[in-house]
Amino acid sequence: MVREVYSLTTNLPKSEQYNLRYQMQSCAVSVMSNIAEGAGRGSNNDFARFLDIALGSSYELESQLIVSTDLGYFINLFSNR
Numbered sequence: 001m002v003r004e005v006y007s008l009t010t011n012l013p014k015s016e017q018y019n020l021r022y023q024m025q026s027c028a029v030s031v032m033s034n035i036a037e038g039a040g041r042g043s044n045n046d047f048a049r050f051l052d053i054a055l056g057s058s059y060e061l062e063s064q065l066i067v068s069t070d071l072g073y074f075i076n077l078f079s080n081r
Helices: 002-009 014-039 044-070 077-079
Strands: none
Touching: 002 014, 014 044
């Protein structure tokens, strides 16, 4: 997922380089990192807490993808698939 988000966000306009692009990449890395960190913890409760944090980051990423699509940033990208 991280590679896909990084690849996708390279198509955003330069004006979004430090806004949506950075936020989306950060969320994607956060999902992966929290799952990995939780898996390394010693209890199921800790793992569940980190999975919950990862889920929150995934919802944040989803909302940013919706905004980007609504702004027309990905229209050409998805029409070619």
